[in-house]
Amino acid sequence: MQVSAEWAKPLPRLTRWIEPGPVGDPPDKQRTYGQESLGAAVRRGLSASPKELASKFLYDVEGSRLFEQICDLPEYYLTRAEAEILERVSVDLSSRLPQIRTLIELGSGSATKTEILLRAFAANRSLRYAPIDVSRAALEDSVARLEKQHPEIEIWAAVAEYENGIAALEAHDLGAKLVLWLGSSIGNLHRPAAADFLARIRETMSAGDRMLVGIDLRKDRNVLERAYDDRQGITAKFNLNLLTRINRELDADFNIGRFAHRVHYDDALGSVQSFIESRVAQTVHLRALDLEISFESGERIHSEDSYKYSFEEIDEVVGRAGLRVEHRYLDSGERFSLNLLAPASEPSSSQVPV
Numbered sequence: 360m361q362v363s364a365e366w367a368k369p370l371p372r373l374t375r376w377i378e379p380g381p382v383g384d385p386p387d388k389q390r391t392y393g394q395e396s397l398g399a400a401v402r403r404g405l406s407a408s409p410k411e412l413a414s415k416f417l418y419d420v421e422g423s424r425l426f427e428q429i430c431d432l433p434e435y436y437l438t439r440a441e442a443e444i445l446e447r448v449s450v451d452l453s454s455r456l457p458q459i460r461t462l463i464e465l466g467s468g469s470a471t472k473t474e475i476l477l478r479a480f481a482a483n484r485s486l487r488y489a490p491i492d493v494s495r496a497a498l499e500d501s502v503a504r505l506e507k508q509h510p511e512i513e514i515w516a517a518v519a520e521y522e523n524g525i526a527a528l529e530a531h532d533l534g535a536k537l538v539l540w541l542g543s544s545i546g547n548l549h550r551p552a553a554a555d556f557l558a559r560i561r562e563t564m565s566a567g568d569r570m571l572v573g574i575d576l577r578k579d580r581n582v583l584e585r586a587y588d589d590r591q592g593i594t595a596k597f598n599l600n601l602l603t604r605i606n607r608e609l610d611a612d613f614n615i616g617r618f619a620h621r622v623h624y625d626d627a628l629g630s631v632q633s634f635i636e637s638r639v640a641q642t643v644h645l646r647a648l649d650l651e652i653s654f655e656s657g658e659r660i661h662s663e664d665s666y667k668y669s670f671e672e673i674d675e676v677v678g679r680a681g682l683r684v685e686h687r688y689l690d691s692g693e694r695f696s697l698n699l700l701a702p703a704s705e706p707s708s709s710q711v712p713v
């Protein structure tokens with residue numbers, strides 16, 4: 360990050376890059392947040408029946424870029440609905456939470472929406488922002504932008520999966536923290552895994568800490584299926600880019616034209632499921648893994664779950680994690696929710712002296 364203009368005063372170096380430990384396979388392969396490598400995941404997932412791959416692998420440089428485009432799509436209401444809520448409530452949140460010193464963000468991406476919160480929280484305290492993301496490119500861009508626009512905010516950036524990043528940050532005393540998990544990323548986890556993950560975050564929380572979680576709500580099937588299968592085909596590109604990534608990183612020969620993007624909302628589960636479907640019977644070679652994978656015509660790889668929640672389902676998952684919803688904010692269309700979570704064991708906020 361260079362400051363080249365002559366007029367620029369030398370700024371105190373407020374940005375730190377946190378480097379978590381080496382990434383390896385988790386001790387327990389069932390853990391969905393996992394740190395499984397792409398190679399291990401592809402070997403296991405494409406040999407399984409039905410075939411599957413974890414959605415976290417969608418986010419290489421190109422995947423992160425395509426996801427940013429998805430956020431601007433007319434059909435993808437989630438980002439706009441969440442931004443609308445943040446615009447409306449961030450000042451209220453900031454005054455409700457005077458004790459907070461650090462905003463930690465899980466999967467910060469471009470951090471465009473986060474800026475709304477940062478502005479409100481930095482207005483009445485000295486603030487630290489700790490974004491965690493697996494995409495170094497996305498982090499470098501957002502950090503460079505924030506350094507310019509908010510030189511008063513101290514930034515601790517971690518290129519990491521969520522829990523490695525939090526563990527690395529926990530080694531330092533960051534004061535009372537608000538953990539942001541925006542964009543309904545929780546939707547990528549099965550409900551029990553979501554409760555599990557929240558419970559592990561809960562373990563790192565003291566009484567004054569809070570979490571702010573964006574969660575998409577259950578709604579009409581057509582609205583949901585359109586949001587994940589847009590007219591311009593950007594979401595299709597995003598999903599199929601997984602094959603391009605595997606070609607590059609695992610020396611494979613997927614012919615992208617022989618696969619299609621498919622989406623299905625399972626109303627009982629409450630999940631929009633995304634698939635990569637083989638248009639023909641074919642065999643693919645993955646040289647780096649010394650592996651051949653055959654597809655029948657119409658056979659699918661399950662590449663993503665996007666779970667939708669009712670209020671009851673939110674309360675249930677949050678409760679199982681030892682947390683409670685202290686406040687729930689909705690957008691004007693009541694499509695999306697922003698949930699302020701507190702440790703459940705704590706007395707209600709009216710009893711806490713400010």
Ligand code: AVJ
Nearest residue numbers: 429542543544546547594665
């Ligand atoms: C980033 C996981 C919230 O599931 O809505 C968007 C990813 N996938 N379109 C979602 C996604 C296809 C997105 N999350």
